[in-house]
Amino acid sequence: MDRPDVPALFLHFLMLSAMAVGGTQTVMPDMYRYVVDVQHWITSKQFADAYALAQAAPGPNVMYVTLIGWQVAGWSGAIATTLALVIPSTAFTLLFTRLTARNPGAPFGRALRRGLAPVAIGLTLASAWVLVRSVNHDWHGYLITLLTVAIVLRTRTNPLWLIAAGATAGMAGLV
Amino acid sequence: MLFWARYVLVERRRWFTEREFVETLAMGQLLPGPNIFNLGLMIGYRHAGFAGAFAAIAGFMGWPFLIVIGIGMLYARYEHLPLVQQALSGMSAAAVGLLIANGLKMASVLPRRWRPWLFTALAFIGVGALRWPLIGVLGVLAPFGVAAAWWEKR
Numbered sequence: 001m002d003r004p005d006v007p008a009l010f011l012h013f014l015m016l017s018a019m020a021v022g023g024t025q026t027v028m029p030d031m032y033r034y035v036v037d038v039q040h041w042i043t044s045k046q047f048a049d050a051y052a053l054a055q056a057a058p059g060p061n062v063m064y065v066t067l068i069g070w071q072v073a074g075w076s077g078a079i080a081t082t083l084a085l086v087i088p089s090t091a092f093t094l095l096f097t098r099l100t101a102r103n104p105g106a107p108f109g110r111a112l113r114r115g116l117a118p119v120a121i122g123l124t125l126a127s128a129w130v131l132v133r134s135v136n137h138d139w140h141g142y143l144i145t146l147l148t149v150a151i152v153l154r155t156r157t158n159p160l161w162l163i164a165a166g167a168t169a170g171m172a173g174l175v
Numbered sequence: 176m177l178f179w180a181r182y183v184l185v186e187r188r189r190w191f192t193e194r195e196f197v198e199t200l201a202m203g204q205l206l207p208g209p210n211i212f213n214l215g216l217m218i219g220y221r222h223a224g225f226a227g228a229f230a231a232i233a234g235f236m237g238w239p240f241l242i243v244i245g246i247g248m249l250y251a252r253y254e255h256l257p258l259v260q261q262a263l264s265g266m267s268a269a270a271v272g273l274l275i276a277n278g279l280k281m282a283s284v285l286p287r288r289w290r291p292w293l294f295t296a297l298a299f300i301g302v303g304a305l306r307w308p309l310i311g312v313l314g315v316l317a318p319f320g321v322a323a324a325w326w327e328k329r
Contacts, residue, residue, distance in 0.1 A: 016309065017207060018207050019310065020209075021206070021317075023209060023210050025274065025277070027309055029302045029306070030309035033306055048271075049267065051267070051270055052266040052267040053266070055270045055273065057243055057246055058238075058239065058242060059238065059243070060209055060211060060239060061209075062212070063240070063243040066239075066243050066244070067243050067244075071247065078240070078244055082236060086208075086232060086236065088208060089206060089208020089212060089213055089216070090216060090232065092207055093206050093208070093213045093220075094216065094220055097216075097221070108325075112324075114291075114324040115294075115320035115321030115322070115323060116317060117281075117291070118292065118294040118320060119294050119295070119313065119316045119317060119320050120281070120298075121278060121282045121285065121295045121298075122299040122302075123298050123299070123302055123309075124277060124281060125279075125299050126301075126302040126303025126304075127274060127278075127303075128271055128278055129304070130303060131267075131271045132271045135267040136268055136271070141264065141268040142268075144269055144272065145268045147272070148272025148275075148276065149276045149279070152272065152276035152277075152280075153279065162269050162272070162273065163266050163273075166265040166266045166268055166269025166270070167262040167263075167265050168265065170264045170265020170266065171258055171262045175261060175264040175268060
């Protein structure tokens, strides 16, 4: 593991956060690419664990970004990635609210939304792809993933129960 | 989280009508960053200016930040235990399932035309399968996607 460069971590996450149209899950593959593949600061398992733990924690799901910063460099890393997450979206949102307070359904806004939605969906599925390959090593894992997908699509189960069920299945030695 | 946001803002506090809520949320989705966070910011700013915006940020990030750090500390201490490892593997497998289902739900509202699906596929292949840097993929796909949507509408 290389010694982490916190300013570089901050700047990369700042750039990604400014591109996170459609939600932060769209930039997760590039977070992974940067901290795992390029910089080798954490392993793919640490990344996946951080993601899973943050989904189980109370609070917004995006807190995995904080946890990844923590894994990379402790307090300074956690503060760096969290600020990088907050600053661009705050700036854009306040600016946008000021500019378009009167006219939310403007044609350009609609085109922007309709044009970016398919890209955001592709990126969300790419995030899932990157994670699924670092998480599951045999068919047991894939089976749990598939069952979770099926349950979410067919019922209104609280996601926390599904994470808890996954943890239980894991502890029972099924993964 | 979204469920609770709607419940409190629309039904209990009545700060928003249903329609305003949906429109504000759509705007939050258009902007970079976590949707729900952007929504909170817009609400805070609308009701109390910058003070409201900062209250929203603090409310969103304060406790969750400390909780997640606490989890990180526990993880650093106990991750090597076999039982913890197993639980984490199972949790991760389920968490990925949630993410896939999330993507599929989003995809289910795409119009049944080839163009949006082409952009979805290209984004997936570029960033997911080929692991290209996001900035290049998004830099190409976003302008073309928006232009196509603009052109298609007429």
